[in-house]
Structure formats: C-alpha cells, structure tokens
Amino acid sequence: MNQNIVTPSILPGFLELLPQDQMIFNRMLDVIRSTYERYGFIPLDTPVIEKSEILLAKSGGETEKQIYRFNKGDNDLSLRFDLTVPLARYVAQHYYELTFPFRRYHIGKVYRGESPQKGRFREFYQCDIDIIGNENLNIINEAEVLSIIYSTFKALGFDRFTMRINNRKVLNGFFEWLNVQNKADVLRVIDKIDKIGSEAVARELGSMGINSGVAQEILRFIKIKGKPEEMIEGLKEMNVDNELFKLGVEELEQVCSHIRYFGIPQENFALDLTIARGLDYYTGTVYETILNDYPSIGSVCSGGRYDSLASNYTEKKLPGVGISIGLSRLFYQLKEAGILKADTASTPTKLLIIPMKETMSNSLDIATKARQSGIPTEVYFNEGKMGKKFGYADKLGIPFAMVIGEDEVNTGMFRLKNMKTGEQETVNIDELISKIKGYSIENTSL
C-alpha cells in the first residue's frame, strides 16, 4: 500500500462536472455569451481576487460573513462574491477611458463562503450584463434588458418562462405613504409570499411591529394581479399620495409600453408586486425570471435598476441596470429536474480516425485536412483490437469513425461509418468533409 495516496475529493459547495455535463454546460455558456454579444455588450474580465478594502467598501452584514478573505504577506485579499462590485470598481477606475453608456457583460466564477445546499454553491458562475450611464440612463434600457433575458432563454431552448418585474419606487413609495419604517424587513417578508402564503406573511409582519391595519393594506396591495395594464390601473386607483409611488407607477407603465417594440410575447412577461429582489441597491425596476414548469427552482435570472453603481469609489453618478443568470444553479436544477438533453456526446470530436500501423502518416494527413476544414478530429493512437477502438468512439459519442488502411490510402476512397446508424459509406475526402459538416450543423443544439 502506498502511504502517500490522498483520498481525492473536493470541498463541498464546489461544482465540478463529468465530460458529458461539462459539454452541455459549456454550450449553455456559449449561447449566453453569443446572445449578450448580439446586443452589443462588451466582454469584461476582472481578477477573481480583489483587495479586501474594495470588496468591503460597502460594509453589509451578509457580505462580510460570506466573503472568502485571507492574507498573503501584508496584503488583505478577498475573493469576489459577485460581479457587480468589481464592475463598479472597474468603471470608477477607468471612468475617463470608457465610453458611456457602457454596456458590458461578464461571465465568471464568484465565491461565497456560506453553507452549501441544494442548488447553492460556494463557487458558481454568474452571467451578468449591465448598462451603465453617465449621470443619466434612459428608461428604455430597462425594457431592453427584458428583451435580452427573453432572447437568452429562448436561445437556451426554453419557451415556457415568465419574466416578472416590479418597481422598487412603487414599493418604497407605498411604504412611505403607510409610514412603514423598516422597509427592508418588510420587503424581505413579502418577497416570500409565494413560498409561505399570505397568512404567514401577515404573522411575520405583525411580529415585526406592523399594526394589523397596515399589514392588511400591504397584503391588499401585493395581491393586485392581472394583466400589466390592469395592474397599473389598479395601482393608480389606490390613490396613494406619494411622489415616489407615482413615479414608480409611471416607470412601470413606460417599461411595459416599451417592451412592445422589442417583440416580447405577452405570455412571457408579467408584473408582480411581490418581487423585492436585492435588499438595498436597487432603486427602480427589478426583474425575476421563472420557468413555468419548474416554479420550485425559483428565479433563474434576477436583476434591476440602480441609481448609483459606484458611489463607494467615485463621486460620479453612474446609474445602471443589469441582470445576472446564476448558471451553476440553473444547470444543476435543470439536471435535477431531468430536463437536460440525454443523448449528448462527451467530447467535441466529430471524427475518429483509426489508422492501421503502416498508415499512420497518411492518417495524420487526413486528420489535418479535416481539422483545417473545421471538423474536430481525433486519431486513435493506441494499438489494440478494432472493437476497442470503435468502442472508444462509441463511449465518447463520436458520431463518425473510419479505418485508414492501405486500400483507402491507395484509392483515396474512405469507408465513413456513422456510429449511430452503423451504416458505412464510401466517400472521397471532399465528400467526407461535407458529410460530417452537414451532420454537425443539423445536430447543433441544446
């Protein structure tokens, strides 16, 4: 027994995938990235490690508890816990070199040292977009964000999802009007109404010192349901005498009217007054997206409008709007729900070339040609039985394989085997390439 062997394991809360899942995951990443770029968002990559003073500039309870913080020499360092704070630092730091509105996307891992749970990780991918204005930012951006979410989830292969929005000004104005002091606590409670029901919400409101008349008023308000136009009418009819509230209702109305120009179907969009995402920095529209068939997954894409992105790092006023897809969680939940495509390959390879001993150099030539034509190609180098070589292609899900022997080299004609059907076709090199490329185009999807 070798005493030096360490049991291989990773820390809990860290997700790593087997090849087949990683292939799917990466395809989702690609879809998200290309959708973001189609809207003209600029890629950004920032360090995973930042100075602690940067990440903790805005001290807040949860953040400080969850952040991975450590020392190296005299440096006080931390792992980023989201992509928004690094964005704020970046924009403030490079303010004079950037062009506004600054539209950036950022796909990367973030770290939170909390106790791991189902679909909750200590290291996970976030796919963020944000639009940062200089001094001001037109509200139509808040409608465009919905268009981006819509396009992204469509491209990921979903049809039945609902983008729900609310407006924090409406909530805050309403609470001001009711003289509710601990707005943040109340928001947190009403955000849970779908989960725990209105009675429990009333109870919790009571236990935090809200008198029952006000609690009933709050419940009546968050129960306004219906089509967006009806809900906006309903909000107006409440005759809330508060400027912030009125402004919020107006913003909701504008966002709802703008989304028509983006071609978003009605069934994918809804107002929901119970959404109160993010406890502090959102100041306007807030977004949540749920998959209709899997409501228990919860929000798969969240975000909102904020007035001041980088107030901890600059005097400049930088309003913005952004959203984030928690891809690790989304992927995990989709896998749990059993709705990931089953018959996917474990490798990008489309063609496996099996050389005979004497045809190795010819085989490598053919592989080079195939690769130059854009076909991911592998050559099987190990010696052994034919069965094992084809078995390799089979196990990895490589769609095409062919043996290169002397006959093939002499005639320039190859027996291309379709691994799925078992059929073999005799083709020359050009036919071989177009055949595989045609197949790849047909079968590229999630």
Next chain:
RNA sequence: GUGGUUAUAGCCCAGUUGGUUAGAGCGCCAGGUUGUGGCCCUGGAGGCCGUGGGUUCGAGUCCCACUAAUCACCCCA
C-alpha cells in the same frame, strides 16, 4: 448560527428478531469476435460496512461519541 436525516464496491442500493466466507444492478477489465462499437454470453478485479469506543459467546445490524455528507431555516444566484 439553529434543527432534522444519512453514512455498505467507482455509482445507485439490498442486507431479515444480532449468527458462518457481506450481495444484486450499473460501470470497469478480459475473453467469446486479430478491419468494425452498441445487444448477448462467460470470467475477473474492486469492501478496515465513515472513525473510535461500548453491550454481547458473536455487531454491517443495538448503544454512545466523533467526523463527514445532506436537507430545511436565515440569506441568496
């Protein structure tokens, strides 16, 4: 931080009121089949039954402690 559940092969699991040498399926390796995979058949490797202690003639099984995993709450993507 609070509470619950679980721990047996690489994976998912079975293992009777405590009883001899701990099992199946999947996966892996080899052979049946040396230029053709999947299906089938045959064989094989792989276990300090999480760790430590206790009860007992005897513990995978009962008790205690520890450790780890996991779920819920909190908060969040």
